[in-house]
Amino acid sequence: MRMGESVEWGLHCCVTLGWLADRGPVSIRRLAAWFDLPQEYLKKRLQPLARAGILGSSPGVHGGWSLARSPDEITVMDVVTALEGAVEPFRCAEIRRRGVGARGAGPEFDRPCGVTTVMRRAELAWRRELAAHTIAELMASPESAERTRRNYERMIASVVE
Amino acid sequence: MRMGESVEWGLHCCVTLGWLADRGPVSIRRLAAWFDLPQEYLKKRLQPLARAGILGSSPGVHGGWSLARSPDEITVMDVVTALEGAVEPFRCAEIRRRGVGARGAGPEFDRPCGVTTVMRRAELAWRRELAAHTIAELMASPESAERTRRNYERMIASVVE
Numbered sequence: 587m588r589m590g591e592s593v594e595w596g597l598h599c600c601v602t603l604g605w606l607a608d609r610g611p612v613s614i615r616r617l618a619a620w621f622d623l624p625q626e627y628l629k630k631r632l633q634p635l636a637r638a639g640i641l642g643s644s645p646g647v648h649g650g651w652s653l654a655r656s657p658d659e660i661t662v663m664d665v666v667t668a669l670e671g672a673v674e675p676f677r678c679a680e681i682r683r684r685g686v687g688a689r690g691a692g693p694e695f696d697r698p699c700g701v702t703t704v705m706r707r708a709e710l711a712w713r714r715e716l717a718a719h720t721i722a723e724l725m726a727s728p729e730s731a732e733r734t735r736r737n738y739e740r741m742i743a744s745v746v747e
Numbered sequence: 748m749r750m751g752e753s754v755e756w757g758l759h760c761c762v763t764l765g766w767l768a769d770r771g772p773v774s775i776r777r778l779a780a781w782f783d784l785p786q787e788y789l790k791k792r793l794q795p796l797a798r799a800g801i802l803g804s805s806p807g808v809h810g811g812w813s814l815a816r817s818p819d820e821i822t823v824m825d826v827v828t829a830l831e832g833a834v835e836p837f838r839c840a841e842i843r844r845r846g847v848g849a850r851g852a853g854p855e856f857d858r859p860c861g862v863t864t865v866m867r868r869a870e871l872a873w874r875r876e877l878a879a880h881t882i883a884e885l886m887a888s889p890e891s892a893e894r895t896r897r898n899y900e901r902m903i904a905s906v907v908e
């Protein structure tokens with residue numbers, strides 16, 4: 587049971603774009619170099635975040651990626667849902683309805699069984715925790731923010747576009 | 748992000764074996780017929796539960812599977828962990844340490860980053876919820892328990908071993 591690597595990529599890109607918000611959009615080339623990730627692959631992974639209204643991308647020489655809304659209005663859950671879909675790790679195939687054991691069942695099968703109920707409750711606890719934290723909170727590390735801005739200035743100064 | 752189907756199989760088998768505890772061990776053939784599951788495949792899926800001390804299996808004509816400890820001492824988390832391993836759905840590849848963005852980082856990288864911290868907190872909330880519920884609780888449906896015992900009696904009476 588694993589989330590895709592794009593969850594880590596997407597969250598770190600959101601945080602970094604939050605720190606660099608006043609520098610304008612960041613090109614995909616720079617964003618890929620930032621984390622040493624494959625450029626085309628990263629672009630593909632960020633597109634669901636654009637479709638979900640979390641990131642915006644603008645075309646052109648000075649175009650690139652930026653947060654599409656305020657970082658305190660983007661929860662970790664928003665990013666995970668955009669990248670992984672509506673997460674329900676437990677798959678209920680209703681095996682209780684099958685085979686010899688199901689014979690003569692009454693209205694009890696109209697309700698979800700205890701197994702599914704507990705699993706859904708746990709998934710809700712997980713989602714609630716992710717929904718309680720925003721990109722703005724993840725940005726609240728002054729030393730990382732400062733390093734990011736410093737490195738970005740150097741990157742811009744040293745690389746010919 | 749999905750758990751394997753063996754989680755549903757394993758939990759329902761535990762609950763059913765709990766209801767049938769006073770009938771002695773249940774053969775793998777009967778357990779497979781119970782949920783209309785493939786016998787050899789089910790056996791393979793239950794073996795991790797035996798290794799984890801959740802189920803016991805005894806050999807011989809009257810042998811079979813049973814709970815290895817009291818159902819109020821088996822949590823849903825125990826079963827999930829036995830089948831899926833120590834669940835950490837979020838995979839942190841430490842991409843923050845890579846590429847241009849990581850240059851000049853100080854002791855901040857000694858601590859887990861905010862992204863990983865939030866993801867681990869959510870996983871903890873999920874695990875806590877699963878650890879708060881036992882097989883005994885899932886067994887607390889008198890109508891399902893009664894149907895199970897009734898169908899099992901019929902199964903024994905009608906099938907020549």
